[in-house]
Amino acid sequence: MSSTEKVELDPAIRDAWHVCAVAADIAPGATAMHCLFGQRLEVARDAAGRPVVRGDGRVLPALERYGFIWTSPGTPPEDLFPLPGYDEPDRKNVVTGSVGIRVSAPRAVENFLDMGHFPFVHTGILGEEPHTEVKEYAVAIDPVADEVVATECQFYQPRAAVGSSGGAKTEYVYRVPHPFCAILYKTSPFDAVRMDIVALFVQPVGEEEIIGHTMMSIIDDRSTATEVRHFQLTIFGQDKPILENQRPRKLPLDPRAETPIRADKSSIMYRRWLTSKGVAYGVIPAP
């Protein structure tokens, strides 16, 4: 993927961790070239297997979490956001694939939060006419974790998960713990209590160019990793043209900038949260 011009980063983005590679792609001894914020990165591992990221003529902070390698151009916090559930021993954790998309990072996150598109974009899988209505749900900013959280979301889904045997009412919880990362928890077809996890970690290659990395952590001892990936990439492949057709490609933070249909409740909260953090990358700031 081509690199784009260098821009000055706002502090919130500069000092955050950003996904920059799939951990399994970086073999010991090998070096891979990647791109973040229009800058070339060299991703490798040291003798002990720890990730080493170089860029901008120096060694950058590096971390391996949830199947990916993360780095930061600034001074990041000690650790990345937590992902409760991920470490449970009976879960199937699958890196489901990374796709290059011509869109800004926040547009990709916003689309991930939107249930309204399920019946039209993921027809027969995540939604189906006439079940098109998004029922009332709750969205708030968790002040302790500093993240956007949407709860009590539910949707009728013909095939909610790779292991589903039929349509079901599916409950969702969404979290946005990072300006460019979103995680959802949804009803598992195999567990009445615990929920499946689907994560979108966005690597901003440029302001209008991303790599969308997806990961699933599910309770399912029947499906193979290949089947899980096929399921997830089919869905992601359906989102891709929708994302690439959005104009402007950057996310307008002014709540009046778009029709209320597209900017629904969680989207408005997400935009507000980005504004409060002073995020300027990949967005059109509110006046």
Next chain:
Amino acid sequence: MLTLYDYELSGSCYKVRLMLGFLGLPHETRHVDFHPGREHKSDAFLAINPLGQLPVLDDDGYVLRDANAILTYLASAHDPGGRWGFGGDAARNGRIAEWLGFASDLTGTIGAARLHDAFFHDIDADAARAGGKRLLRILDEHLWFQERQGAAWLAPGDHPSIADIACFPYTALAQDADLDLADCPAIRRWHDRFKRVPGFTVMPGVFPARE
């Protein structure tokens, strides 16, 4: 039993899925983890297709690789009327073969640029895009002249052929390669007609016909 070695996001596999749909042929699907797993380059898959490419079709032990070959075979073996493929009309057959070759060029240009942009394949994407653009112009012009003669499809005849099937996916997925069809109205009209053929199916990135 027909078994397709398939990858959902592959335009080449989509050609075969389209054909199976048009002919209404029951089949099994063997998912191959093309991305991110690169399973098509695994020893097990190379034993099936030494080229390390999808799609591959297995018809009761008769194993065939290459989308054009598979379309040709299915048309010969499973379409008794010969509507989709090589019937008795020599001039039509020649045209079908011509456009099958063109479809391979679409795969090598638009398909390759798409694999570069979406899946990071290491190729000269700008050259591939430029090549794809040239092919779209040629196709648009051909379809425009076809329409003027009252012909709806790539090859002569009232019925679409495997040439249409072979050329559809990578032209319909042009946007994935950052190419748009704004300047190709005849291609867009041909897409609309093709999407209305009974048995048509979509893939991620391809939308059903407008109501």
